[in-house]
Amino acid sequence: MNSTTPPAGPRYLQVADDLRAAIAAGHYAEGAQLPTESALCDRHGVSRFTVREALRRLQAEGLIRRRRGSGTVVDTVGSVLRQPLSDVAELLQYAADSEFDFERRGMVTLSSAQAADFAMAAGSRWILLSGIRRMTPGGVPLAVTDVHVNPALEPHVAALQPGRQTLFAQLGLAAGFRIGRVEQDIRALAAGSREAAALGIARRAPLLRIVRSYRDDSGRIVLFSVSSHPGDRFTYSMHIDPA
Amino acid sequence: MNSTTPPAGPRYLQVADDLRAAIAAGHYAEGAQLPTESALCDRHGVSRFTVREALRRLQAEGLIRRRRGSGTVVDTVGSVLRQPLSDVAELLQYAADSEFDFERRGMVTLSSAQAADFAMAAGSRWILLSGIRRMTPGGVPLAVTDVHVNPALEPHVAALQPGRQTLFAQLGLAAGFRIGRVEQDIRALAAGSREAAALGIARRAPLLRIVRSYRDDSGRIVLFSVSSHPGDRFTYSMHIDPA
DNA sequence: CGACCCGAATTGTCCGGACATATTGCGGAG
DNA sequence: CTCCGCAATATGTCCGGACAATTCGGGTCG
Structure with a gap:
């Protein structure tokens, strides 16, 4: 010491x-x-x-x-309910500030429509976990999320636990890889029946959809997640600094 | 040489x-x-x-x-129609890749509702410019944008020209300030009649709204813009690197 | 032939120094 | 009192060097 x-x-x-x-x-x-x-x-x-x-x-x-x-x-300390994000540490920090409950839903194969929608390879296979993120346990839902895990990590999936940490961070600890690049695509679309029911909003209500892909340091996609946030309840906030 | x-x-x-x-x-x-x-x-x-x-x-x-x-x-070169963004240079580069036509619409004072929506101060006064951004001149609209300029820059506003450069970059050259921090808030909402007409989409169709505030290097907000992108025509893409 | 080890290659971390450029406050000139 | 210029200060740019950590190929040994 x-x-x-x-x-x-x-x-x-x-x-x-x-x-x-x-x-x-x-x-x-x-x-x-x-x-x-x-x-x-x-x-x-x-x-x-x-x-x-x-x-x-x-x-x-x-x-x-x-x-x-x-x-x-x-500098200005950001207000609540905004998600600042400029590097991976901040991304994980946000996740630690909210609650995530999920259930395993088995293995899926991406259709070509899904593949185009998510910017992933068609026909690729993933372990699907579905869940809801809330600010506080039992509170209003902030997002419904589908997490797709690389099947190579199958042995570690069973040990995943719901709570205040990202599945990605948990997998990283369990499987022993390091965080590489994170990419995200953000777009607006209309809520389908599933999102409407899960989030308690009307069908066709505006949704903010964020597709994140997480890579380890060798470039392999470890996991990608598809989050749908209710448009009136979620603002994605970020900043960019010069030089 | x-x-x-x-x-x-x-x-x-x-x-x-x-x-x-x-x-x-x-x-x-x-x-x-x-x-x-x-x-x-x-x-x-x-x-x-x-x-x-x-x-x-x-x-x-x-x-x-x-x-x-x-x-x-x-690394992977991003596909088209995605807007990668990690620093200010990229933000301005994206603007240089598309077309922006605008017209001046006079001075406005923010209502408290607008202020809350844009995360700006209520009652503040701005010079309003409205415009449409397109990939190619005369092509499909990518966004309808309201640009709010700090009245202190009034003398330089008249010299602004439509084209392939951001108003912010033009103002920076004319007024001689340097780029500081850029902040943006992203959310999904339903199109109103104005956006529907300007973008050629249905009312209540999902919109991706991006509110950007640009500061100079002393922290003053030089300009902020409110862009509404059609949900089915625009994806905001970014990446985050570790360390 | 395969598993293992070692070393070259490459980026990451860290040092101490030097000069450039922008900001700010102070004091003097007018 | 105001304005200008200067000097002190702080961050930005750049150098040359050193060692650490990691990767990857090739060679050795079983």
């Missing part, structure tokens, strides 16, 4: 975690100046490279804003 | 542009291995820092995939 035991991972992540925790704890109010790079170098005993890498992460998350000559300030 | 005249901007952007152009020109097929970092250092006569910064950009754009020990390969 001393200086000779580096707890985990790269040092810039530790610096980033420290700063993130400090901001979350309110040590720096919204709009407040953060310490300068060189001050952070001294405090953490690392080089400017490491500090800048840490700050780069926080900027990508939307926590801070940086300006040459001016300094680093805490 | 020789080696003593650096054409523009940072060197890593020049390296990134070179590589992007080479990939676009087909010099590296999809999945093909790119030169290693040290090879790129030699070729461009820059340090590894510069090459890595360039590659970092291309990775953020989704053009390449990198793996430790393995190398750098060209």
Whole structure:
């Protein structure tokens, strides 16, 4: 527990975690100046490279804003019920803030219509899990989701548990792969009878559909999910930073 | 025009542009291995820092995939009619790939309902421009858009021209500010009569609505736009990379 | 022939330094 | 008092080097 035991991972992540925790704890109010790079170098005993890498992460998350000559300030903290998303960590964080109940529905083969709709290969086979995501257990449904798992992960599917973590994160832990790229397609469409019933909305009501595909670091599609959100109850929010 | 005249901007952007152009020109097929970092250092006569910064950009754009020990390969080139988006440059690039016609519609004050809908301040005043975006001039409409410009930029609004560039980019050039953060909210809703008529779809048909707010580098909201895309004609596509 | 090991190749992490460029506040000139 | 310019400060760009972690091929040994 001393200086000779580096707890985990790269040092810039530790610096980033420290700063993130400090901001979350309110040590720096919204709009407040953060310490300068060189001050952070001294405090953490690392080089400017490491500090800048840490700050780069926080900027990508939307926590801070940086300006040459001016300094680093805490950016607007997003309001509730919005899903900020700029990197994988944020994506998983959102999932941890809501509830997901699912049931296994067996093996499916994608029809060509589905394949086109989901931008996946026709005829491919997947283990289908269906579920509902809620903000709070028993509360209003936020989304109905079909999760398609790569059959190669069959042995780990039985161990999946409903709760506040993504199936993808659970599979990653169980099967021991690392997160690679995540892609998502977003579109609007009219609710069918199944979505209407599950979400408690009218048929043909507008739905926000998000198709996410998760790859491991070798590029294999581990899982893809099809989420349908009621249009009047869900807003997808994100930000993009320059440079 | 020789080696003593650096054409523009940072060197890593020049390296990134070179590589992007080479990939676009087909010099590296999809999945093909790119030169290693040290090879790129030699070729461009820059340090590894510069090459890595360039590659970092291309990775953020989704053009390449990198793996430790393995190398750098060209990633899947996205299919048409999808809008990849991971940074501001891509956002502006998409706009440059489509056509936008607009007309000025005067000054407006946001009602509290609009303010809540757009996540903006109620009672704020904006210059309203309305327009339609198409893939090709005279082609099918991709979106109907209301652009709200900060009244402080009034003197530059008259000079705005329809075409293949965003109003935001034009304003930036004219008024001399730099791009800061872009935020967007995405939701699904039913088409009203105005959207139905403009887009040639049925009333109550599902719409994908994207509200984007553009800030300059000091955090001021320069402009925000409300785009309504027909649900069956538009898919918003993006990707997220780890680390 | 197959399983294993080792080493070359490649990207990731990290250091210390240097100069460039933008911002901001201060003080002096008018 | 106002405006201008300068200097201090902070982040951006860039260098050269070093070592770590991972991948992948090839060679060795059973």
